[in-house]
Amino acid sequence: MQLLSLSLLIVLLLQPQNFCQSKRIVGPYSTIPSGRIKGGELAEVEFAPYQVSLQPIVGVNNCGGAILNERWVITAGHCVENYIPALVNVITGTNKYLEPGAIYYTEEIHMHCMYDQPYMHNDIALIKLTQNITFNELTQPIDLPIRPLRVGDEIVLTGWGAHEAYGGSVEDLYKLTLGFVPFSECYDIFNQTSSMGVGHICTFSQEGEGSCHGDSGGPLVSDGRLVGVVNWGRPCGVGFPDVQANVWYYLDWIRSKISGNDKCYY
Numbered sequence: 508m509q510l511l512s513l514s515l516l517i518v519l520l521l522q523p524q525n526f527c528q529s530k531r532i533v534g535p536y537s538t539i540p541s542g543r544i545k546g547g548e549l550a551e552v553e554f555a556p557y558q559v560s561l562q563p564i565v566g567v568n569n570c571g572g573a574i575l576n577e578r579w580v581i582t583a584g585h586c587v588e589n590y591i592p593a594l595v596n597v598i599t600g601t602n603k604y605l606e607p608g609a610i611y612y613t614e615e616i617h618m619h620c621m622y623d624q625p626y627m628h629n630d631i632a633l634i635k636l637t638q639n640i641t642f643n644e645l646t647q648p649i650d651l652p653i654r655p656l657r658v659g660d661e662i663v664l665t666g667w668g669a670h671e672a673y674g675g676s677v678e679d680l681y682k683l684t685l686g687f688v689p690f691s692e693c694y695d696i697f698n699q700t701s702s703m704g705v706g707h708i709c710t711f712s713q714e715g716e717g718s719c720h721g722d723s724g725g726p727l728v729s730d731g732r733l734v735g736v737v738n739w740g741r742p743c744g745v746g747f748p749d750v751q752a753n754v755w756y757y758l759d760w761i762r763s764k765i766s767g768n769d770k771c772y773y
């Protein structure tokens with residue numbers, strides 16, 4: 508176990524491209540860990556105080572995430588898959604991922620018990636920190652949803668992901684407003700791919716806009732509530748919807764994990 512972790516660390520250190528960009532890329536159905544917004548605009552200070560940057564080495568944005576409460580952060584499964592807690596540093600309280608408001612450390616990584624089963628499904632994970640987050644104007648938790656998304660809902664994505672496919676993370680936090688695409692419509696657009704299911708929602712605005720490498724695991728918020736976690740898409744903003752974990756669908760799993768109940772809710 509120890510050796511495995513250590514060799515993973517060495518592999519990660521020798522191949523920084525393995526974690527420099529996290530958003531899963533599908534096209535055609537290959538995955539490359541990635542993550543930045545294409546086509547968004549600069550987020551104001553205090554715009555998204557729930558936003559965190561996950562950094563295997565401080566200064567390297569691997570993925571986004573969101574603060575759920577003092578101890579727990581949510582992200583995508585592929586952002587922390589095969590990671591040891593020591594490689595998941597959580598940067599809070601900032602719009603510049605290179606200038607942390609605070610750095611928290613990971614005690615436990617909880618992947619969804621059915622992560623990647625079937626392929627590309629249940630791409631969601633919870634991170635338990637070693638100590639409580641101190642909240643302030645720049646650092647706040649985000650509420651969980653109280654209803655499913657509907658057509659017409661306005662959804663805001665934030666992230667440090669690349670502005671172009673396979674590009675590097677952007678120093679300043681960007682935001683992008685997206686609409687909700689009904690499941691059946693999105694499923695047809697992706698030719699009824701088996702990589703989509705009830706645990707997914709789709710978002711779209713227009714060609715030239717969307718999540719990109721480095722946005723993975725990051726928050727999609729509607730009406731002040733976390734509705735999605737960036738999962739996968741065609742890089743980047745090329746005219747297809749992006750596919751996100753449906754937080755509404757995973758509410759029971761999230762609540763049971765946080766309350767210490769290890770039962771698997773699929």
Ligand SMILES: *[C@@H]1O[C@H](CO)[C@@H](O)[C@H](O)[C@H]1NC(C)=O
Nearest residue numbers: 576577578637638639640641
């Ligand atoms: C962490 O926060 C929780 C919830 O507010 C609180 O009950 C607990 O006492 C805090 N722990 C520490 C060590 O401050």
Ligand SMILES: *[C@@H]1O[C@H](CO)[C@@H](O)[C@H](O)[C@H]1NC(C)=O
Nearest residue numbers: 535695696697698699741747
């Ligand atoms: C779905 O299939 C059509 C026809 O083969 C193709 O043009 C289109 O690009 C496919 N959509 C996706 C998302 O791959």
